[in-house]
Amino acid sequence: MAPVKELAVDEAKVKKAVQSGIPLTITTYTLPHEIEAYIEKVITIFLKQIEKENLKDYIVYCVQELAVNAKKANTKRVYFMERGLDLNNPKDYKDGMDSFKEDTLTNIGHYLQLQKEKGLYIKLILQIKNNIIHIEVRNNVAITKIELIRIHDKLARSRQYDNLEDALGQVLDDAEGAGLGLVILVLMLKKIGLNEDSFDISSNEKETIARVLIPMDKVLVENFEALSASIVDNVKSLPQFPENILLVQKLIGDPKAEITNIARKISMDPAITADLLKIVNSAQYMLSKKVDSIAEAVKMMGIRGIKNLLYSYGTQQVLGEESADKKALWEHSYKTAFYAFNLVKAFHKDPNVLDDVYVGGILHDMGKILFASAHPDLMDHIRQFCTQKSLPSATFENLSAGMNHADIGALIAEKWNFPEVLVNAIRYHHDPRSAPEKYRTLVDTVYLANMFCEYENGNVTFDQFDPAVLESFGITTKNQIDSLLTRFAAGFKKENKT
Known part of the structure; x- marks a missing residue:
């Protein structure tokens, strides 16, 4: 058997995403082992950047559990389609689920290939927003009412468990992917001081979205x-705008000020005058002829436009x-x-x-x-x-x-x-x-x-x-x-x- 090829992680990209608040996304159709290993590496580097390596085991488990559930949901769709069963019909649902696990495990390659051909994906999104770690696992099928009821039932029951032993003793569900795994996920969140409110599953016409929100350490x-x-x-160097800009702003704020007076005040500052004429004559205003008069430029831009120019120009002057x-x-x-x-x-x-x-x-x-x-x-x-x-x-x-x-x-x-x-x-x-x-x-x-x-x-x-x-x-x-x-x-x- 050929060795599994390891996928390299672009550490610089992960670091930039953390620093800039840009989401990291990983999309797969079959969730092979090398992708699972790649996801774990990305999470490790991501957490290292925010000094939260201690959360690695918890987050990796949550992501893997949600990704596997998403894959099973996609497999269920192609399995039911192949058998001509309706997921939304309670009788068809029961008939399909009675044989789903056995049939798909014995021929998983076939069903994974069907998922890929139909473009059914599993997408991980990892992002820092507002000092909260946002984790989303999406798959592009809508969750059925039956499935959603079963999931929320498991989440409701998870409140009664304080440890894994209690959960193992009472929760077993061989047919559904949203059984013991989701209960363990909630227990994982409890261990890091959160509760089931930090986890949510929702759906629209295009996707099912499993979301985990983990606030960063409160002290941090x-x-x-x-x-x-x-x-x-x-x-100390940024107490206020330059005096000349403040004077123009003050004049603009005077309801009695006339356009000609504002234009005259701006004309006294060559730099502001040059920038104003440059902007008015730029492609965004699409003028049929070049404007050389500052008074005409002020009329064209209006009071709001002049104010905005001053905010921009003043910032550049200071920085x-x-x-x-x-x-x-x-x-x-x-x-x-x-x-x-x-x-x-x-x-x-x-x-x-x-x-x-x-x-x-x-x-x-x-x-x-x-x-x-x-x-x-x-x-x-x-x-x-x-x-x-x-x-x-x-x-x-x-x-x-x-x-x-x-x-x-x-x-x-x-x-x-x-x-x-x-x-x-x-x-x-x-x-x-x-x-x-x-x-x-x-x-x-x-x-x-x-x-x-x-x-x-x-x-x-x-x-x-x-x-x-x-x-x-x-x-x-x-x-x-x-x-x-x-x-x-x-x-x-x-x-x-x-």
Whole structure:
């Protein structure tokens, strides 16, 4: 028998996913042993990055149990189809399950091949969001009412067990995959201080989703929050925007101010004037002729547009662009902004979102740019904080590389009195489903534009996009993303020709 080939894990990709809050996805159709071993390696590296290796055995068990159940559910579908039985018919269900285990075990290769031919997958999604480890195992078949009742019955019964011995003595279910295994899963969660509420199974027309949520160690969560706040409070070089921008902002905020006065004040600052004219004359405004008058430009952009320009321009003034790292981050931000603007134009056409999404894209990575801008004394302050709080060395390294950058950027934006819409675009650009409903479209757009950039650079794959966000844009295939990206990238390149 030929030895099983081991699959190599891209540690750099796992590390980046942890630091950036990007989901890791692993998709398989038959769940062979080499994939199970690969999943365990990914989980091990993932937990090492967050100093949670002690959770490995628990998480590996949970993932393997849920993946095996998903595979059995897929096998059940092809088995019932081959026998002409209806899963939703109680009599057919009983007849099928009476022989399911024996028939499939003796000819498992046949049924696994059928699953693969029909595209029935098992997908693992692993992600850090809001200091919570999110684990999802999905398979693309809908769970039946009968199956869901049996699963919830097992979960309800699991509450009575305090240890594995009690469960083994009372729970046996040879036919269903959702028997003793799920009870053990709940017991595993209890051992790490959680309960069955941390586990859930739901279904829609396309998928069954088993989800486990594991909050990171409470002390670590509190320390991350305190560290983020401490960083913002101690950035001596970022107390407020430059005085010239504050003066223009003050004038804009005056309801009695006239457009001509605002234009005159802006014209007194050559740098702001140049940026304003550059933006107005860029491809996003699609003007038939070039605008040279600052007064005309102000009229075209409107008060809201001018305010957004000042937020963007002021941030760049404070954080600067002098180093290669910062230039790369700003380049990414400009591209995200361009892609976000074009996504709104192509899909939503909401003028309110259109007004804010460009600057939201420019500012979404403020937290990362802060670290690229940090002076040695700030970095020393962060190291000292980590030492005082007994945080692992990886905490400092992960923060420096971008972990928690969305929260840090949002805190800075709040300190600078940015409007809520921009604060939310920054805070939730990696976790759009957590954004307040009123800002969801804008946050979804900035998230998707950022993911387009990451996808373009080969840092993420199609499976790592949030399905709910893609659905809100009517995007269902990788080809649609490739087509949009080709168009957007060409437009960005054309606009930025020197």
